[in-house]
Amino acid sequence: MTEVAAEPAVYAAGLTRQYGGVTVVRGVDLALPAGSKTALLGANGAGKTTLLNMLSTLITPTRGQVRIAGQKPGTAALRRAIGVLGHKPMLYEDLSPLENLRFFARLYEVQDADARIEELLRRVGLWLRRHERTAILSRGYHQRLALARVLVHRPAVVIADEPETGLDPEGVALLDELALAAPGLTVLAATHRIDHLPAWATGVVRLERGRVAEDTSSIALPGEVTAAGPRGVVAP
Amino acid sequence: MGPVLTVLRKDLLLAWRNRSGWASAAAFATIAVLTYSFAFDLATGDVRPLLPGVLWTTFLFAGVFAAGQSFQDEVEDGTFDAMLVAPVPATAIFAGKLAANLIALLIIEFAQLLLATILFDVGLFTPELLGIVVIGTVGYVSLTTLLSTMGGHVRGRSVLLPVLVLPLLVPLLIGAVRATGAALGLESGTAPWMLLLGVFTLWSTLASVLLFPVAVER
Numbered sequence: 483m484t485e486v487a488a489e490p491a492v493y494a495a496g497l498t499r500q501y502g503g504v505t506v507v508r509g510v511d512l513a514l515p516a517g518s519k520t521a522l523l524g525a526n527g528a529g530k531t532t533l534l535n536m537l538s539t540l541i542t543p544t545r546g547q548v549r550i551a552g553q554k555p556g557t558a559a560l561r562r563a564i565g566v567l568g569h570k571p572m573l574y575e576d577l578s579p580l581e582n583l584r585f586f587a588r589l590y591e592v593q594d595a596d597a598r599i600e601e602l603l604r605r606v607g608l609w610l611r612r613h614e615r616t617a618i619l620s621r622g623y624h625q626r627l628a629l630a631r632v633l634v635h636r637p638a639v640v641i642a643d644e645p646e647t648g649l650d651p652e653g654v655a656l657l658d659e660l661a662l663a664a665p666g667l668t669v670l671a672a673t674h675r676i677d678h679l680p681a682w683a684t685g686v687v688r689l690e691r692g693r694v695a696e697d698t699s700s701i702a703l704p705g706e707v708t709a710a711g712p713r714g715v716v717a718p
Numbered sequence: 719m720g721p722v723l724t725v726l727r728k729d730l731l732l733a734w735r736n737r738s739g740w741a742s743a744a745a746f747a748t749i750a751v752l753t754y755s756f757a758f759d760l761a762t763g764d765v766r767p768l769l770p771g772v773l774w775t776t777f778l779f780a781g782v783f784a785a786g787q788s789f790q791d792e793v794e795d796g797t798f799d800a801m802l803v804a805p806v807p808a809t810a811i812f813a814g815k816l817a818a819n820l821i822a823l824l825i826i827e828f829a830q831l832l833l834a835t836i837l838f839d840v841g842l843f844t845p846e847l848l849g850i851v852v853i854g855t856v857g858y859v860s861l862t863t864l865l866s867t868m869g870g871h872v873r874g875r876s877v878l879l880p881v882l883v884l885p886l887l888v889p890l891l892i893g894a895v896r897a898t899g900a901a902l903g904l905e906s907g908t909a910p911w912m913l914l915l916g917v918f919t920l921w922s923t924l925a926s927v928l929l930f931p932v933a934v935e936r
Contacts (some may be wrong), residue, residue, distance in 0.1 A: 566799075
């Protein structure tokens with residue numbers, strides 16, 4: 483916590499999720515500034531995927547608050563602000579890359595959909611294969627198409643769960659260029675790299691047993707008392 | 719209407735491209751009607767009283783099977799989650815999927831009506847009977863679409879769906895069979911059975927639309 487800003491791009495206060503009697507994520511506070519690139523670290527079972535699912539509104543927190551780009555959960559504005567890159571590519575195998583992107587562009591009401599789709603398909607190297615069935619594409623090309631799906635509506639925040647999985651070095655470079663290291667885009671991405679920090683990361687959040695054990699990415703919010711002690715919960 | 723049509727168009731395209739689920743349902747329905755026609759003595763007995771039961775049990779089993787299949791792919795590929803994080807009301811997603819399931823099932827059902835017309839030598843394409851089929855199908859597709867969503871993340875969902883949905887459909891089955899029988903002149907007065915069918919369909923559709931956003935919340 484090194485600076486003070488009024489409006490974090492990703493804000494969480496006391497975020498907790500329980501499954502039955504088991505608490506998977508415990509009281510997580512985050513205030514990631516716009517444009518920051520945060521690597522979410524933690525061992526298996528630390529709660530990374532659950533935290534990302536709560537931030538992307540896929541699961542509802544048992545307790546706590548979430549704001550993305552200043553928007554509350556349940557609003558279309560919040561959903562327009564985020565792009566979700568999950569474990570699965572989240573693509574229709576029986577549709578072509580072009581049809582997949584058209585479908586999601588329509589859901590997000592992208593204005594210049596055709597131009598945007600062509601731009602993205604060219605960038606991820608799938609323009610010449612745009613009419614083929616997605617099912618016949620390799621795992622790496624699935625991930626590239628998933629990246630295009632995430633970016634088609636120009637999100638302000640990308641929430642990603644181990645996005646490098648299945649990508650070759652060229653694909654990883656493309657992922658870094660288009661999303662993880664893209665200027666202006668706020669990124670929170672879980673990564674299995676715990677031996678060294680990814681090149682794109684400007685900070686880390688480390689989870690241990692569902693709690694934040696280290697946070698070099700969050701900013702102090704107005705009204706917070708100290709950067710060293712427990713952070714106060716101040717709704718932006 | 720935009721998101722509803724988007725989901726509807728996508729689901730119909732997928733149903734056409736990946737026909738395994740719907741083709742299996744259509745094949746099952748065809749085999750069932752054929753088997754019934756062989757099992758009953760068409761040459762000597764009057765089998766018309768059995769026809770409403772034959773048709774509706776076939777429709778229900780085919781519909782439950784197909785609805786479960788179509789949703790299973792969405793869950794396994796993660797595409798349902800991708801729709802849920804989009805800025806689209808959950809009710810619009812439900813309406814699109816309901817409409818797609820309804821269209822696909824009505825096509826299967828009309829094909830079975832044609833087959834039964836030939837095999838059982840009974841005129842089934844009357845406006846009254848077609849109305850009963852459409853209303854009854856809306857009623858059970860609403861419930862199967864909702865319950866296939868609720869069971870989407872549960873192991874053994876292919877077994878769970880029929881176990882959950884078929885007891886709930888008993889009133890619809892009774893209303894549809896009796897209304898069909900009355901429309902075929904096997905008993906007097908379709909009105910009370912049409913009322914039961916209509917009320918059930920209204921209830922199941924409204925309940926499904928209202929419960930869907932709750933059902934998909936995790």
